[in-house]
Amino acid sequence: xxxxxxxxxxxxxxxxxxxxxxxxxxxxxxxxxxxxxxxxxxxxxxxxxxxxxxxxxxxxxxxxxxxxxxxxxxxxxxxxxxxxxxxxxxxxxxxxxxxxxxxxxxxxxxxxxxxxxxxxxxxxxxxxxxxxxxxxxxxxxxxxxxxxxxxxxxxxxxxxxxxxxxxxxxxxxxxxxxxxxxxxxxxxxxxxxxx
Amino acid sequence: xxxxxxxxxxxxxxxxxxxxxxxxxxxxxxxxxxxxxxxxxxxxxxxxxxxxxxxxxxxxxxxxxxxxxxxxxxxxxxxxxxxxxxxxxxxxxxxxxxxxxxxxxxxxxxxxxxxxxxxxxxxxxxxxxxxxxxxxxxxxxxxxxxxxxxxxxxxxxxxxxxxxxxxxxxxxxxxxxxxxxxxxxxxxxxxxxxxxxxxxxxxxxxxxxxxxxxxxxxxxxxxxxxxxxxxxxxxxxxxxxxxxxxxxxxxxxxxxxxxxxxxxxxxxxxxxxxxxxxxxxxxxxxxxxxxxxxxxxxxxxxxxxxxxxxxxxxxxxxxxxxxxxxxxxxxxxxxxxxxxxxxxxxxxxxxxxxxxxxxxxxxxxxxxxxxxxxxxxxxxxxxxxxxxxxxxxxxxxxxxxxxxxxxxxxxxxxxxxxxxxxxxxxxxxxxxxxxxxxxxxxxxxxxxxxxxxxxxxxxxxxxxxxxxxxxxxxxxxxxxxxxxxxxxxxxxxxxxxxxxxxxxxxxxxxxxxxxxxxxxxxxxxxxxxxxxxxxxxxxxxxxxxxxxxxxxxxxxxxxxxxxxxxxxxxxxxxxxxxxxxxxxxxxxxxxxxxxxxxxxxxxxxxxxxxxxxxxxxxxxxxxxxxxxxxxxxxxxxxxxxxxxxxxxxxxxxxxxxxxxxxxxxxxxxxxxxxxxxxxxxxxxxxxxxxxxxxxxxxxxxxxxxxxxxxxxxxxxxxxxxxxxxxxxxxxxxxxxxxxxxxxxxxxxxxxxxxxxxxxxxxxx
Numbered sequence: 032x033x034x035x036x037x038x039x040x041x042x043x044x045x046x047x048x049x050x051x052x053x054x055x056x057x058x059x060x061x062x063x064x065x066x067x068x069x070x071x072x073x074x075x076x077x078x079x080x081x082x083x084x085x086x087x088x089x090x091x092x093x094x095x096x097x098x099x100x101x102x103x104x105x106x107x108x109x110x111x112x113x114x115x116x117x118x119x120x121x122x123x124x125x126x127x128x129x130x131x132x133x134x135x136x137x138x139x140x141x142x143x144x145x146x147x148x149x150x151x152x153x154x155x156x157x158x159x160x161x162x163x164x165x166x167x168x169x170x171x172x173x174x175x176x177x178x179x180x181x182x183x184x185x186x187x188x189x190x191x192x193x194x195x196x197x198x199x200x201x202x203x204x205x206x207x208x209x210x211x212x213x214x215x216x217x218x219x220x221x222x223x224x225x226x
Numbered sequence: 227x228x229x230x231x232x233x234x235x236x237x238x239x240x241x242x243x244x245x246x247x248x249x250x251x252x253x254x255x256x257x258x259x260x261x262x263x264x265x266x267x268x269x270x271x272x273x274x275x276x277x278x279x280x281x282x283x284x285x286x287x288x289x290x291x292x293x294x295x296x297x298x299x300x301x302x303x304x305x306x307x308x309x310x311x312x313x314x315x316x317x318x319x320x321x322x323x324x325x326x327x328x329x330x331x332x333x334x335x336x337x338x339x340x341x342x343x344x345x346x347x348x349x350x351x352x353x354x355x356x357x358x359x360x361x362x363x364x365x366x367x368x369x370x371x372x373x374x375x376x377x378x379x380x381x382x383x384x385x386x387x388x389x390x391x392x393x394x395x396x397x398x399x400x401x402x403x404x405x406x407x408x409x410x411x412x413x414x415x416x417x418x419x420x421x422x423x424x425x426x427x428x429x430x431x432x433x434x435x436x437x438x439x440x441x442x443x444x445x446x447x448x449x450x451x452x453x454x455x456x457x458x459x460x461x462x463x464x465x466x467x468x469x470x471x472x473x474x475x476x477x478x479x480x481x482x483x484x485x486x487x488x489x490x491x492x493x494x495x496x497x498x499x500x501x502x503x504x505x506x507x508x509x510x511x512x513x514x515x516x517x518x519x520x521x522x523x524x525x526x527x528x529x530x531x532x533x534x535x536x537x538x539x540x541x542x543x544x545x546x547x548x549x550x551x552x553x554x555x556x557x558x559x560x561x562x563x564x565x566x567x568x569x570x571x572x573x574x575x576x577x578x579x580x581x582x583x584x585x586x587x588x589x590x591x592x593x594x595x596x597x598x599x600x601x602x603x604x605x606x607x608x609x610x611x612x613x614x615x616x617x618x619x620x621x622x623x624x625x626x627x628x629x630x631x632x633x634x635x636x637x638x639x640x641x642x643x644x645x646x647x648x649x650x651x652x653x654x655x656x657x658x659x660x661x662x663x664x665x666x667x668x669x670x671x672x673x674x675x676x677x678x679x680x681x682x683x684x685x686x687x688x689x690x691x692x693x694x695x696x697x698x699x700x701x702x703x704x705x706x707x708x709x710x711x712x713x714x715x716x717x718x719x720x721x722x723x724x725x726x727x728x729x730x731x732x733x734x735x736x737x738x739x740x741x742x743x744x745x746x747x748x749x750x751x752x753x754x755x756x757x758x759x760x761x762x763x764x765x766x767x768x769x770x771x772x773x774x775x776x777x778x779x780x781x782x783x784x785x786x787x788x789x790x791x792x793x794x795x796x797x798x799x800x801x802x803x804x805x806x807x808x809x810x811x812x813x814x815x816x817x818x819x820x821x822x823x824x825x826x827x828x829x830x831x832x833x834x835x836x837x838x839x840x841x842x843x844x845x846x847x848x849x850x851x852x853x854x855x856x857x858x859x860x861x862x863x864x865x866x867x868x869x870x871x872x873x874x875x876x877x878x879x880x881x882x883x884x885x886x887x888x889x890x891x892x893x894x895x896x897x898x899x900x901x902x903x904x905x906x907x908x909x910x911x912x913x914x915x916x917x918x919x920x921x922x923x924x925x926x927x928x929x930x931x932x933x934x935x936x937x938x939x940x941x942x943x944x945x946x947x948x949x950x951x952x953x954x955x956x957x958x959x960x961x962x963x964x965x966x967x968x969x970x971x972x973x974x975x976x977x978x979x980x981x982x983x984x985x986x987x988x989x990x
Contacts, residue, residue: 082355084367084760089356105358115358120391124358136390140361161287184318188361212364 057170059156065171065199066154071098071224074201076105080214095218097152103145117145143185147178147192148204163192173197199223235498239505274413275307277426277445278671281434282402288435290392293403295433296441300407303429305422308789309407312388312395320785324382325366327781328374329737329771330725332381336736338372339743339768344750347372352755369763381722382787388675397674402442404675408789413447420451444668452664460956461516464963468947472527475946479939482606485534488598493526496590500582511582512575519582525561525912526590527947528940530598532557532919535936539607543599549926553918556866556876558591560859560918561911567855568907573844579904610935629979633882636975640886643893650845651897682814684717684806684821684828691779694795694802695726697826701806704824713817715810720794723787730776740769805831845900852907856881859914876921879980880913883973887965890972895964905962909969912944916973920981937974944970 078091093107107113114125122133122141135142143162150158159165162185163178178192190207200223204216281292293311300309329335338347351371354363366375388395388404395404407426411418423443430441476486500519504511511519532554536546565587568580686701688694699721708714721729738746744765751758779795782788795804806828811817818830856877863873884906891902916937923933948970951963 080355080360082360082364082367084364084757085352085355085755086757087755089360091356107358110356111353113357126357134390136393138362139393142393144361188365214360 057167057174059165059167059176061171062167062174062176063154063156066152068225069097069099069152069154069199069223071096072152072220073097073222074218074220076216076218078214078216080212082212083210094221097149100153100155101149103149103152117149139182139184140188143180143182143189144192144206147194151176151194151201169195171198232495232498235502239498239501274446275409275411277306277407277409277422277443277448278668278675279405279407279426279441279443280397280402280671280674281405281430281439281441283439284436286391286396286400286403289396289403289439290394292430292433292435292439293394293405295435296430297405299429299433300405300426303425305409305411305418305425307408307410308784308786309405310786311403311405312390313393317786320787323782323785324378324787325370325375326770326774327777328370328378329768330730330733330774330777331723332374332377333733335372335374336733336738338374339738339746341746341749344372344746345754348750348754348756368760369767371761371764395675402674404671406675409445409447411447413445413450415447416451416454419445419447420455423448423451442667442671444664444671449664449668456664457956457959460954460959464951464954464959467950471946471950472943475939475942476531479531480534480608482603484603485606488601489527489530489534491598491601492529492590492594495593496526496586496588499589500586503585504578504582507581508574508578512578515575515578515582519579519586525908525915525944526587526594527943528915529554529558529591529594531939531943532936533594533599534602535608535939536932537599537602537608538610538932543602546599547595550919550922552866553915553922554591554595556863557915557918558587559862559866560914562587563858563862564852564855564907564911567851567858568848570847570851570854573847576848576904610932626982629982633976633979636886637882637889640889640893644889647892648897649892650842651899682808682811682830682832684808685831686804686806686826686828687800688802688804691795691797691802692727694804695721695724696728697828698804698806699726699729700825701821701828704820705806705808708817708820713812713820714808717809718790718794718807720791720804720806723782723791724777724779724795727776734772734774737768737772739772740765743768841900845898845903848900848903852903852910855907856910859910863914863918872921875980876917877914879917879920879973879976880910882976882980883913883969884909886972886976887969890968891965895961899961901958901961902965905965905969908962908966909973912966912970913973913976916941916977917981920977924981937977941970941974 074095076091076093076095080089080091082089090110091107092109093105096102096104096106101117101119103117105113105115107115112127116123116125117135120135122135122145124131124133133141135145146158146162150156156165159178162182163180166177168175168177173195174197175193175195178194180186180189186209188208190209193205193207194201194203195205196202200220201218203218206214279296281289281296283289284292294313297309297311297313300306324331337343348371351363351367351373354360355367357363366373389398389400390396391400391403396402397404409419409422411422413419426443427441430439434441473486473490476489477483480486480489497519501511501516504515532550533546536550537543541549562584565580565583568576568583684701684705686694686697688697698719702719702721705714705717705719709716725733747761747765748758751761779788779791782791794806795802797803808817808830814830814832821828821830859880860873860877863876864870867873867876887909888898888902888906891898895902919936920933922928923936945967948963948966951959952967954960954963
């Protein structure tokens with residue numbers, strides 16, 4: 032445990048050094064600050080998911096709704112309607128065939144994926160840093176935040192999550208899995224409410 | 227001479243005595259098959275080796291980190307066979323063994339391998355890939371398109387699991403992270419359990435994220451180890467305080483240090499002799515016997531006082547011996563015979579107690595009679611305080627009629643309070659030698675961990691493992707019917723994790739061969755969104771399952787599934803057993819009938835009811851032993867006193883005292899338990915002693931003051947010793963202390979009312 036702690040501290044230090052260089056241009060704190068002002072936002076999304084077992088990618092479309100601090104809603108319109116509501120620590124999934132509720136705490140994979148999105152939306156750097164090693168490149172006009180899972184269990188499935196955007200808008204989320212599968216979500220912000 | 231014998235006894239004990247710590251010695255031997263199973267389960271079952279741990283005192287995130295670190299530390303600790311905190315890491319450790327056995331464990335897997343079955347499975351997997359849960363659903367896709375792994379995980383999900391936070395188990399309030407661990411040592415190996423407790427505490431201190439975190443833990447094994455240390459510590463404290471108090475009383479009465487030391491000699495010699503006898507007979511002494519026995523022999527402190535308080539300036543030792551020979555001999559014989567009644571109890575610990583006490587009492591008596599007077603300093607005589615003051619020889623006058631009225635009144639008042647209350651209390655938790663706080667913690671942790679209630683289960687017995695598993699499998703249709711009828715909420719069966727060889731062979735036999743499956747899969751994939759070569763790992767794994775070695779309990783060693791198998795399947799002297807824990811039993815009697823009517827006839831066991839039954843049988847046996855003891859005492863008295871009426875007068879106060887105490891315990895103490903009966907036996911012995919000496923004094927026409935002084939000294943030391951015991955933190959010791967204290971005082975009252983000098987003495 033102690034060795035792991037030291038290892039983490041080193042990783043954190045390395046991250047700090049890595050992010051310190053472009054700090055003059057644009058850093059994580061600045062990105063977080065810009066996101067922290069957003070109270071609510073809606074967007075349309077288009078997701079393309081490549082699964083090696085499938086001959087063609089799975090395409091999904093719909094809308095996203097985020098509300099500070101931890102409410103996230105995803106309404107899928109095609110190929111099948113589906114509504115996913117993440118509120119605090121629970122996830123509710125409603126499909127034409129029924130509804131199911133999951134505790135995020137019981138599915139670390141789901142929790143990590145949710146936090147990658149929600150903590151970025153909220154500008155919550157500690158929550159991001161808890162699950163991922165972060166690195167930010169670009170400038171405020173076009174930035175790219177790369178997240179790599181810290182836990183070995185998560186690393187076994189998720190290689191990286193890359194979130195890119197401009198200013199306080201998130202434009203694209205790419206999740207790359209070990210084994211080559213990936214899911215790319217393009218986001219078109221519609222409306223944003225600032226305080 | 228005496229010194230030599232004492233030295234020899236000490237040397238023998240030092241070489242041969244072993245102090246046993248197995249608490250099963252205090253459970254009845256024999257009994258029916260279910261009881262024997264239960265007794266062994268208490269001692270040996272894997273469930274008894276399960277430790278529940280709660281870490282609290284900080285935010286859930288910090289607790290979760292410590293929980294995970296503690297789990298890893300315990301999993302690597304040689305004292306523990308298994309540890310889990312519900313984390314994914316813990317779950318993943320179990321997964322490989324389960325996954326490789328999925329085509330043997332999952333019922334109906336072969337049926338899903340038809341063309342239609344595969345097509346249906348692929349359609350559902352494709353839908354899942356289009357959902358937001360795709361990340362979870364596409365685990366185990368290529369090698370398991372029919373979803374056997376997910377089905378198995380759902381099957382293994384316990385009916386009641388603790389809540390999770392930060393990926394690990396938490397208690398319902400979210401205040402503490404919960405872990406379970408299993409010790410390698412069995413629950414009855416107290417020292418190994420203690421070592422495991424220390425290892426757990428040390429591991430916690432090593433890994434905790436901050437020093438303000440708290441850890442609590444409990445397990446049957448730890449409780450047993452704790453009960454032993456707490457009894458030992460309590461008994462030690464009681465012995466020291468009682469000894470000091472008794473020495474103080476004796477110093478006050480005799481005002482001579484050598485005499486006080488002499489008074490301790492018979493008790494010491496008796497204890498040594500008793501221990502030698504038990505060691506010779508049993509090869510060891512149980513720690514609890516030792517604690518109780520030392521107290522019972524505390525009665526022996528009284529013997530020298532019976533002699534020495536009469537050794538006044540007016541009497542020689544010869545006079546004293548002549549005066550009190552009969553009551554003294556009878557007192558020792560009756561106490562020894564009363565203790566011998568425990569020999570019939572059939573409980574090892576009580577038999578040892580009987581031997582220890584009876585042997586110790588006889589030796590103490592002999593030493594007090596023969597040796598103590600010889601060692602009294604030549605000039606010493608007992609000085610009756612206040613002797614010479616007027617009126618000290620007269621006996622109090624109470625009319626015969628008034629005596630009867632008073633006796634009747636006391637009995638009636640106590641009986642009125644006791645009326646309508648349960649006479650017996652066989653609640654096992656009251657028998658527990660543990661402090662109530664330890665039991666409460668255990669309960670709280672059990673609830674917090676949502677530990678499955680295994681108090682009701684179906685018990686299947688068989689000569690070998692395969693038969694046990696087959697019989698369990700044949701029992702399940704009856705249980706399924708009970709679930710469907712609403713008589714039962716659910717059950718857990720070992721055959722979910724370890725099917726019988728017959729079932730394993732049957733499941734393997736219907737798996738399609740590689741060519742057939744390849745053909746079916748090709749038809750199912752054709753026209754689906756899946757690529758034609760996507761499921762090669764599936765073909766490989768099914769082919770491997772067809773030739774895989776059969777599952778045995780060893781296939782799951784060191785995993786959570788292995789732990790569950792070990793809890794549900796085992797063997798003892800009567801062969802193999804399999805237990806099927808039952809949840810939510812509506813009507814136990816009807817279910818019992820249903821189970822007995824099943825093909826091989828299983829037995830429905832209700833652990834709580836069984837334990838209570840066991841203790842009540844045990845208590846009845848002890849009661850019978852006490853009645854036998856009382857009869858033996860009466861006969862000895864009738865022969866020894868040459869007169870039935872004198873015998874009746876000698877035993878009446880003791881019986882009255884014991885009856886009043888019993889009524890008092892029923893009225894104010896919540897009912898009689900086994901340990902109260904042991905206390906009553908002691909009250910009976912003490913009461914007979916008092917009555918014999920009172921009777922002797924009355925017959926001889928002794929001065930009232932002299933008798934009052936003798937009884938005052940002996941009852942004073944007894945009351946002090948048991949009064950200290952009544953302050954004990956251990957429920958059992960406290961019950962005995964309170965009962966004997968009350969019994970001794972009540973017996974004195976009864977003595978005063980029953981024993982009266984003959985008319986001629988009163989007249990003088």
